[in-house]
Amino acid sequence: MSWAEWADAVEIEPSIYASDFSRLGAQLELLHAAGAKIFHFDVGDGHFVPEITIGPVVVAAISPLTRGWGARLDCHLMVSEPEKHFEAIAQAGGDSVTFHVEVSHEPARAIAHARSLGLGVGVALNPETPVEDAVAAADGADLVLCMSIHPGYSGQAFMPDALDRIARLREALPAAVRLQVDGGINAETARAARNAGADLLVAGSAIFWSDDPGAAHARLVDLVTEPARA
Numbered sequence: 141m142s143w144a145e146w147a148d149a150v151e152i153e154p155s156i157y158a159s160d161f162s163r164l165g166a167q168l169e170l171l172h173a174a175g176a177k178i179f180h181f182d183v184g185d186g187h188f189v190p191e192i193t194i195g196p197v198v199v200a201a202i203s204p205l206t207r208g209w210g211a212r213l214d215c216h217l218m219v220s221e222p223e224k225h226f227e228a229i230a231q232a233g234g235d236s237v238t239f240h241v242e243v244s245h246e247p248a249r250a251i252a253h254a255r256s257l258g259l260g261v262g263v264a265l266n267p268e269t270p271v272e273d274a275v276a277a278a279d280g281a282d283l284v285l286c287m288s289i290h291p292g293y294s295g296q297a298f299m300p301d302a303l304d305r306i307a308r309l310r311e312a313l314p315a316a317v318r319l320q321v322d323g324g325i326n327a328e329t330a331r332a333a334r335n336a337g338a339d340l341l342v343a344g345s346a347i348f349w350s351d352d353p354g355a356a357h358a359r360l361v362d363l364v365t366e367p368a369r370a
Contacts (some may be wrong), residue, residue, distance in 0.1 A: 142260060142282070143236065143260050143282040143283065143318060144316075146177065146178060146212045146235070146260075147177070147178060147318065147339075147340065148177075149339060150334060150339045150340075150341070150364050150365060151177065151178055151339070151340050151341070152176070152325075152330070152341050152343055152347075152357055152360045152361050152364065153176070153178045153179060153180040153214060153320075153340060153341065153342045153343070154168075154171050154176050154179055154180065154343060154344070154347045154348065154353070154357060155179075155180040155182065155322070155342050155343060155344030155347075155348075156168075156179055156180065156181050156182070156194070156198075156202075157180075157181075157182040157193055157194065157344055158344030158345045158347070158348040158349060159348045160348065164198075164202065165202065165205055167348065167353060168202060168205060168206065168211075169205070169209075170353060170354050171347070171353055171354060171357055172206075172209045172211055173354065174353075174354030174355070174357050174358050175357065175358060175361060176211065176357055177210070177211050177212065178211065178212045178213075178214050178340075179206060179211060179212070179213055179214065180214050180216060180322070180342045180344075181194070181198075181199060181213050181214060181215045181216065181234070182194070182216050182218060182291075183195050183215060183216065183217050183218060183219060183225065183229075184218045184219070184291075185218070185219040185220060187219070187220045188218050188219050188220045188240065188242075188243060189218045189291050193218075195225075195228075196225070196228040196229055196231070196232040196234075197232070199213060199215065199229060199232035199233055199234050200231075200232035200233060202233075203232060203233025203234065204233070206233075207233060212235040212236065213233065213234045213235050213236070214235065214236045214238070214260075214262075215229050215234045215235075215236060215237050215238065216238045216262075216264065216285065216291075216322070217229075217237055217238060217239050217240070218240065218291045219243075220243050221243070222237070222239035222240065222243065222244065222250065223239070223244075223249075223250050223253055225237075226250075226253055226254055226257055226259065227257060229259070230257040230258060230259055234259065235259065235260060236259055236260030236261065236262065236282065236283075237254050237259050237260070237261055237262070238261070238262035238263065238264050238283065238285050238320075239261075239262075239263065239264065240263075240264045240265070240266065241263055241264065241265050241269060241273050241274050241277045242265070242266060242269055244263075244277065247263060247277035247278075247279075247281075248279065248280065251263075251279075251280045251281055252280075255280075260282045260283075261280075261281050261282055262281055262282055262283035262284060262285050262318075262320065263277045263278045263281050263283075263284050263285070264284070264285035264286075264287060264291075264322075265284070265285070265286060265287065266287050266290065266291065267287055267288070267289070267290060267299055267301070267302065267305075271305055271308045271309055271312065272312075274286075274309065275309065275312045275313060278313065278317060281317060282317065282318060283317060283318035283319065283320050283340060284309055284313060284317060284318075284319055284320065285320040285321070285322055286302060286305055286306050286309055286319065286320065286321050286322075286338070287302075287321075287322055287323055288302035288306075288321050288322065288323035288324055288325070288329075288333070289322070289323030289324055290323075291322075291323075296323055296324055297324050298323060298324025298325065298326075298328075298329040298333075299323070299324070302321065302323070302333070303332055303333065303336045304336075306319065306321055306333060306336040306337050306338050307336045307337050309337065310336070310337025310338075311337075318339055318340050319337055319338050319339055319340065320338065320339075320340035320341070320342065321333045321338040321340070321341055321342065322342035323342075325341050325342060325343040325346060325360070326343065326345075326346035326360075327346065327359060327360065327363060330343070330360050330363045330364050331363045331364060334363075334364040341360070341364060343356075343357075343360055346360065347360070
């Protein structure tokens, strides 16, 4: 299967890094019951980003659940040598990997490597990285991830400049390439990111730090799918 089969025209992806890890399986099940089909999984190495986050061992723990529900794990590698981790992610049950253009000298090779392992693949760019760098690197990728915060930890505020970058990416990328945005997505920013051209919206604290994560997810879905107001 591929992103074309996994994702609807627009998706809200809960970001697992913001979850309560003491109740991770139960929270994912609740969100799947509320309609979540794709879960975002952030891997940080303490080098490319300051934080050391979660890795393939957690993918292996939850992938039997997500696969059983027909859901997918979208793994964002915030690491300095992303290709070294593709095989471990694939073996653990991840479905897609996204690597950063800032640390990829040969993005075409990285994309081909991911494909050879049966993974979907995306290219990410940080807020200071020129949009053109990601567009040039994305040939053959499923998605481009536009960071709307500095990657590394949950709860940061959405950078308003990201809206222009999202719009420029959407204009420059082929229609078949999905456009993902990650960082500060909540009830105040989700619709603006969608209107700018994003169709995969990653939300962490807005969902998992809510008293009712399922309802929070459903509300974000409603915001990005209801008709635009004049």
